Amino acid sequence: MTSDAGRSDPGRSDLGRSGAGPARRLMVMGTGSDVGKSLIVAGLCRAFARRGLKVAPFKAQNMSNNAAVTQDGGEIGRAQALQARACGLAPLVDMNPVLLKPETDVDAQVVLSGKVLGRHSAAEYQALKPGLRPAVRAALNRLGTGRDLVLIEGAGSGGERYLRAQDISNMGLAESADLPVVLLGDESRGGVTAAVLGHHLLWSASERARVVGVLVNKFRGDPAIFAPAAQEIEAATGWPLLGLLRWSEAARALPEEDSLGLARAGRRTGARLRIVVPELPRIANFDDLDPLAAEPGLEVIFARRGAPLPRADVIVLAGSKATRADLATLRAEGWDIDILAHHRQGGRVLGICGGYQMLGQVIADPQGIEGAPGQDAGLGLLRVETVLTGEKRLERIAARDGLSGAALAGYEMHMGRTTGPDRARPFLRLDGRDAGAVSADGRVAGCYLHGLFASDAFRAAWLAPLGVGAQTAFETRIETALDRLADDIAADLDLDRLWALARPPRS
Template sequence: MVLGTGSDVGKSLLVAGLCRAYARRGLKVAPFKAQNMSNNAAVTVDGGEIGRAQALQARASGLAPVTDMNPVLLKPDTDVTAQVVVQGRVHARLSAADYQRRKPALRPRVVESLDRLSEGRDLVLIEGAGSGAERYLRPQDISNMGLATAADLPAVLLADDSRGGVTAAVLGHHLLWAPAERARVAGVIVNKFRGDPAIFAPAAEDIRQATGWPVLGLLRWSEAARALPAEDSLALDAARAPGRGLVIAVPELPRMANADDLDPLAAEPGVDLRWVRPGHPLPAEAAAVVLPGSKSTRAALDALRTEGWDIDLRAHIRRGGRVVGICAGFQMLGRRVRDPDGIEGPPGETEGLGLLDVETAIGPAKRLSEIAALDAISGTRVSGYEMHMGVTDGAGLRRPWLSLDGRPEGALSPDGRVGGTYLHGIFGSGAFRAQWLRALGGAGSAEDHAARIETMLDRLADGIEADLDLDALLGLAR
């Protein structure tokens, strides 16, 4: 198990890199995370959903993603409520307090998934959640030391040098864990390290003397890690580096979901992908605005209006700009969104942006499907997945944006400037992306985004191989 001194210290990518490194050695490897909190999710081959970080780790292992890799997924729709997905299926919408009360009852299903995933494997690499030593969460814990105890797991502790305070973070965890829990920790790995390792040597000795835990290695800062899909929106700050070329704007909406839909555009050398924070207008020079997915469509609409982005969008279209909505973004472009049963929040309906002649009703059924098809309209092959609750109807569907193997998908405005689709991952298809960028007056590389991810996983694994003793690390497993 890889435990962390906090959120976003690099646990997900370390596990992904270790999965690739050990898989390249011929081991049968699988990733596991008991509980993930993220609105970035992936469709599994067994018809469920898991966090996208575990799907990336599965890919690194040479496996198709399955629900046992992430048996509990929390998808927040407000600050205090979330949709709870258990073993790939929607279980309930719960408040944080209700979930804490119910969480211990999920421990047997977590252990069941881990046992099932372990069958026939040489190695299972398990990612913890957030900080591994939050005492107030310990009685209900199913994802950190609670799981390590239940499944008798050895662990390493990962700390983030880029934030500073590594020694204090490690010693604080040692202090908060009971003696039996400390005994499970085989050592410490320091991530995102820059500089001369010799300078860190006194800190490593301080850690060893105070805890008995050796520092197993210093992982250097990895540019490959920055290019891989992020676990959740915590990583958006790293994606805000200014670019050059065709400006594509993306408003940062509440409860954004599957923001990695935009990664292929961000990777284009001729594209300046701009994430627009609240309090800032949509840039007038944008050639296109993309409305991303959201776990709470009506709340996202309210935020758009609060920020005045709805006015910016209409001005953008009058200037000749394009607008694309993906999943919830597609729903927002319609005339209204109804949620009579309160699936995503309080029951009710919200007026949409009225840019497409469609309406959406949110319901309890969730559509999950992988898609790979020929788009007859663009003449390119596209691939991706659907993952949404809600049915969209209206006259606008008679002008589909895509035609996937003869099936109409999405909607297009009469002037062709506004389009919406339920297909996540559409910009990952190189030929489609290049064609879309050309229509905007830009140029696309048509690079295979999937091949790029494979290359970055290999580079990540190369760095880990160089900085850690993988034979010694494997020897800690049992």
């Protein structure tokens, strides 16, 4: 996708509405994970919404430890929250009825319709999935009511035949909900022709018939050179090439869905402040750091395992889906020693959610919420203790911080209760309610509020004592990036053709 900030929205009134009947639906299914499904759907959401259509995103099953609290009091994947924003909507649990939040390599917390269903192994979840189909279909049907278009994102690869019998998010959903499918491949990985032809080979005749065309993402170079590949794909499958989507620089400004994207954050020439974030195995909601990484005077470095933490002005411990296990990894890496030395030498430390819990004296899990029951000593930099409980706090917060004077909008999402004397010095005072804690020396702080740095005023107040000014209007930056992504997609695709390929379910 070529980027051109000056482009206007072409063909704004070309598309007719679907009327009072069921919404049209179109599924974007991938040839693999990380081929760009989430961002393409977000861009399409914005492109169609700008044409006056009522659009909503949907993903039956997402696996991510980056989550958002919804308007109706549940949680969904952050990617679907971004897609909702692209549509001009508040996030709803129906947009992502099943969310898997990995806690180990084989266990995950299963969230159904926004609420925790339980902790299940991979084998247990495969047995559980067929029973989730009614909830998935009901969510999709509700989402289409009163709307013109639902854009549906698949999960991972749609061609994994060994998962087909229990599938609720790819061809299993497409067939049961009567969805037209666009297959998306990634040219930057190489082998996109083989990936598309492989999916054709693995699918049944009825599944192949659902595919209405192919999109090739992250294309670089001369489109004419790809013409023989497009001809080969269409000759072998009957699926037309709907477009070559060029790389969009706008994507760099949008949140990453999982930790594969953390490599993009790193050293910046001329930065006056360095923030280091230990990249722990179950790091969660790390997009909390995106507003800081967007500031030109800062560099945010996600430290990989296998080496000491680099020199830092501030160390931030981000959220975690498995706090005690991540704390054990932090110690195994020797990073606890690095953090304590950093503090002794006058450095600052901030913990958010699970990171806040790690900074305390004790983390207790008597019920085995995140693993085996037990408790561990924290880093001891805050005089607080945390007890994990079965009740999950999910709350969207819009408030004014009485300490900084800044308006804040964020969310809390945690299964722990934190108490202790350092809470007498709150990090935030949200409309009169104390939140978080600060150490006696003022150099260590923690809180449960995700998204706090998206507030330009709060970010400026937090950075001021560190000698760095805030220069970025972050929310404007996200909106601009979504608009540019939509511009780029509209330049490379025929949106009228995609609208014609979308359709309501046949009765």
